[in-house]
Amino acid sequence: xxxxxxxxxxxxxxxxxxxxxxxxxxxxxxxxxxxxxxxxxxxxxxxxxxxxxxxxxxxxxxxxxxxxxxxxxxxxxxxxxxxxxxxxxxxxxxxxxxxxxxxxxxxxxxxxxxxxxxxxxxxxxxxxxxxxxxxxxxxxxxxxxxxxxxxxxxxxxxxxxxxxxxxxxxxxxxxxxxxxxxxxxxxxxxxxxxxxxxxxxxxxxxxxxxxxxxxxxxxxxxxxxxxxxxxxxxxxxxxxxxxxxxxxxxxxxxxxxxxxxxxxxxxxxxxxxxxxxxxxxxxxxxxxxxxxxxxxxxxxxxxxxxxxxxxxxxxxxxxxxxxxxxxxxxxxxxxxxxxxxxxxxxxxxxxxxxxxxxxxxxxxxxxxxxxxxxxxxxxxxxxxxxxxxxxxxxxxxxxxxxxxxxxxxxxxxxxxxxxxxxxxxxxxxxxxxxxxxxxxxxxxxxxxxxxxxxxxxxxxxxxxxxxxxxxxxxxxxxxxxxxxxxxxxxxxxxxxxxxxxxxxxxxxxxxxxxxxxxxxxxxxxxxxxxxxxxxxxxxxxxxxxxxxxxxxxxxxxxxxxxxxxxxxxxxxxxxxxxxxxxxxxxxxxxxxxxxxxxxxxxxxxxxxxxxxxxxxxxxxxxxxxxxxxxxxxxxxxxxxxxxxxxxxxxxxxxxxxxxxxxxxxxxxxxxxxxxxxxxxxxxxxx
Amino acid sequence: xxxxxxxxxxxxxxxxxxxxxxxxxxxxxxxxxxxxxxxxxxxxxxxxxxxxxxxxxxxxxxxxxxxxxxxxxxxxxxxxxxxxxxxxx
Numbered sequence: 001x002x003x004x005x006x007x008x009x010x011x012x013x014x015x016x017x018x019x020x021x022x023x024x025x026x027x028x029x030x031x032x033x034x035x036x037x038x039x040x041x042x043x044x045x046x047x048x049x050x051x052x053x054x055x056x057x058x059x060x061x062x063x064x065x066x067x068x069x070x071x072x073x074x075x076x077x078x079x080x081x082x083x084x085x086x087x088x089x090x091x092x093x094x095x096x097x098x099x100x101x102x103x104x105x106x107x108x109x110x111x112x113x114x115x116x117x118x119x120x121x122x123x124x125x126x127x128x129x130x131x132x133x134x135x136x137x138x139x140x141x142x143x144x145x146x147x148x149x150x151x152x153x154x155x156x157x158x159x160x161x162x163x164x165x166x167x168x169x170x171x172x173x174x175x176x177x178x179x180x181x182x183x184x185x186x187x188x189x190x191x192x193x194x195x196x197x198x199x200x201x202x203x204x205x206x207x208x209x210x211x212x213x214x215x216x217x218x219x220x221x222x223x224x225x226x227x228x229x230x231x232x233x234x235x236x237x238x239x240x241x242x243x244x245x246x247x248x249x250x251x252x253x254x255x256x257x258x259x260x261x262x263x264x265x266x267x268x269x270x271x272x273x274x275x276x277x278x279x280x281x282x283x284x285x286x287x288x289x290x291x292x293x294x295x296x297x298x299x300x301x302x303x304x305x306x307x308x309x310x311x312x313x314x315x316x317x318x319x320x321x322x323x324x325x326x327x328x329x330x331x332x333x334x335x336x337x338x339x340x341x342x343x344x345x346x347x348x349x350x351x352x353x354x355x356x357x358x359x360x361x362x363x364x365x366x367x368x369x370x371x372x373x374x375x376x377x378x379x380x381x382x383x384x385x386x387x388x389x390x391x392x393x394x395x396x397x398x399x400x401x402x403x404x405x406x407x408x409x410x411x412x413x414x415x416x417x418x419x420x421x422x423x424x425x426x427x428x429x430x431x432x433x434x435x436x437x438x439x440x441x442x443x444x445x446x447x448x449x450x451x452x453x454x455x456x457x458x459x460x461x462x463x464x465x466x467x468x469x470x471x472x473x474x475x476x477x478x479x480x481x482x483x484x485x486x487x488x489x490x491x492x493x494x495x496x497x498x499x500x501x502x503x504x505x506x507x508x509x510x511x512x513x514x515x516x517x518x519x520x521x522x523x524x525x526x527x528x529x530x531x532x533x534x535x536x537x538x539x540x541x542x543x544x545x546x547x548x549x550x551x552x553x554x555x556x557x558x559x560x561x562x563x564x565x566x567x568x569x570x571x572x573x574x575x576x577x578x579x580x581x582x583x584x585x586x587x588x589x590x591x592x593x594x595x596x597x598x599x600x601x602x603x604x605x606x607x608x609x610x611x612x613x614x615x616x617x618x619x620x621x622x623x624x625x626x627x628x629x630x631x632x633x634x635x636x637x638x639x640x641x642x643x644x645x646x647x648x649x650x651x652x653x654x655x656x657x658x659x660x661x662x663x664x665x666x667x668x669x670x671x672x673x674x675x676x677x678x679x680x681x682x683x684x685x686x
Numbered sequence: 687x688x689x690x691x692x693x694x695x696x697x698x699x700x701x702x703x704x705x706x707x708x709x710x711x712x713x714x715x716x717x718x719x720x721x722x723x724x725x726x727x728x729x730x731x732x733x734x735x736x737x738x739x740x741x742x743x744x745x746x747x748x749x750x751x752x753x754x755x756x757x758x759x760x761x762x763x764x765x766x767x768x769x770x771x772x773x774x775x
Contacts, residue, residue, distance in 0.1 A: 056727075056731060057726075061726055088758035090732060091756055094732065231729065232735070236729075236734040239737070252757075268746055269746065270746050273746040389745040389747060391745065391763070392747040392748065392749045401750070401761075425723075494727070494763065494766055496724075496727055496728070496731060498759065499761050501759075
């Protein structure tokens with residue numbers, strides 16, 4: 001069996017998809033989380049289920065509507081599951097009336113039924129089902145109600161067949177019949193006669209040429225009679241029909257101020273909205289970096305590398321606990337030593353593998369905290385409010401309020417951030433957003449921010465960390481203005497978006513989301529980062545003539561890596577405050593592979609310069625020249641220059657052009673270099 | 687282009703949807719705009735002749751505006767609301 005899931009944006013489609021297939025697609029309380037179609041399998045019933053982007057109509061005007069329309073028209077489907085947000089019945093059923101015109105059976109999954117009950121809306125499901133001629137299953141994906149019943153009805157085929165109820169006035173129905181008769185068989189697609197005939201009446205983009213001379217008179221007469229054109233008339237009649245059905249089957253409670261309205265009085269307050277937003281974001285980063293990060297990162301490093309005393313910090317307090325831990329790396333090295341392994345083998349394990357991994361893994365607790373906070377803000381619907389109130393600013397900058405979503409997703413990872421620009425209707429706004437998303441520090445870049453902030457700015461670390469984000473915002477605004485000047489606008493863009501109600505976040509979804517992102521981060525650390533750390537170790541352990549760097553007779557600055565670094569260190573001369581440093585240069589270069597790799601590489605090099613013993617990066621002789629300004633400059637370059645290769649390829653894919661991607665890349669390098677050099681030289685000139 | 691003239695519409699008067707104040711309700715009379723995609727989108731979202739719309743919230747910076755219709759809430763930019771003729775209830 002092949003099924004497709006269709007419904008409005010933000011109706012819980014993806015949640016239902018996950019519930020049916022047991023997979024874990026991204027869910028959020030904002031319109032348009034699903035950007036492409038996603039396929040899933042339900043093995044038990046040998047079925048394939050396709051999650052399509054959320055749409056309000058089968059019109060061809062927006063990308064996601066066109067994708068869904070082409071899909072349902074061309075694909076050989078057995079059934080459509082139409083997920084309906086039972087709390088916005090009218091708007092949802094508008095799509096249903098269109099789906100019922102297709103020659104496909106439809107089952108309505110009546111979602112958010114828990115909210116309907118809570119709000120005191122009374123819906124006579126049986127009557128509604130009879131009126132529409134469709135099987136309706138009330139469900140609540142959030143409370144896991146009705147899912148089994150839905151499966152039973154769908155897979156055991158207990159649903160009503162599509163009866164193609166005639167819902168329009170007689171003259172229009174006659175026109176539809178005439179059109180079908182006139183063309184004998186449908187024009188483009190095998191089955192969907194009624195659907196196509198109605199599209200002819202609407203003078204839809206793809207069908208209006210079919211309105212030939214013979215039908216034109218009839219069409220004109222109807223338009224005259226109702227005083228509306230075909231498109232407007234059909235839309236009005238659909239809604240009229242829905243209102244009639246609604247009045248028969250639904251009773252609403254007396255309106256009162258909803259909780260969402262009350263909350264919006266605070267969160268969308270004329271004066272306080274922006275300060276509240278800034279405070280919330282500051283709290284999120286304070287909690288993640290200063291509290292969770294301070295409490296855990298040294299401990300985790302100690303577990304890997306060994307330590308005699310561990311420094312904890314929480315908010316503005318720091319304390320040291322004497323605690324002797326041998327650590328995983330030294331333990332394995334000792335074990336290898338006792339069975340007679342050579343020095344270089346022990347060094348490979350301890351420095352190449354363990355230390356390189358440890359520095360990245362030590363950021364996981366604070367990332368978990370950050371992921372969790374952001375997931376809560378997303379699923380409650382707060383982020384939709386932010387898009388709503390920032391739209392005006394964004395619009396002035398040549399972006400859309402919807403650009404906020406890619407930026408927020410990009411704070412997790414640039415790749416999905418760039419992909420989520422697909423919901424932006426206007427081409428120019430979309431391109432501008434794609435070019436700007438990489439400026440938002442992603443979670444891999446957060447490791448660099450966090451390291452520098454903690455090492456050089458101690459208690460005020462989180463302020464410095466936030467300053468990188470504000471710097472990012474300033475850069476984005478400046479670049480947006482420049483891009484707007486370059487791309488001349490063709491027509492004005494629109495921002496039409498639902499404002500979803502506030503919802504209590506579901507622990508299950510947040511848990512899944514956090515777990516997913518954390519695992520992805522760990523996977524990258526355990527594969528890419530470890531792999532390249534070992535390469536760094538190898539290159540820094542041998543001279544060009546393959547002499548082993550033992551740290552006594554042969555030092556690290558005779559290694560292969562050093563000669564490689566010398567080739568590019570001129571580039572970082574001003575950034576590092578008039579200094580040629582091969583070690584920082586090669587580390588920054590590796591940011592191309594993954595931004596976490598920058599600190600991992602620095603850690604490996606620091607250890608190697610310390611005779612293979614674990615040491616704090618900025619305490620090692622090789623990196624001890626860093627001061628707060630050069631550290632800030634070095635971090636800035638890493639944050640704002642080219643993103644990693646994964647992001648570049650996502651960018652190329654969305655731009656559909658190598659040239660545009662390369663231009664953006666070049667601009668980013670030049671810009672980040674200028675900025676970082678300026679900061680780095682500041683210290684020298686003062 | 688800044689519009690300094692503030693139109694105040696009272697019950698029974700006709701005007702553009704963009705001129706209404708918070709809390710006012712109106713009924714849609716007609717559309718006039720030539721952007722086919724926008725027009726279709728507004729129709730699809732339920733802004734058809736005769737529908738009742740309430741102005742719910744303004745974004746803190748005055749634009750866009752959140753309106754309630756057909757049991758849900760929709761955000762629109764002021765420019766897009768100018769093309770919708772209404773009568774205040």
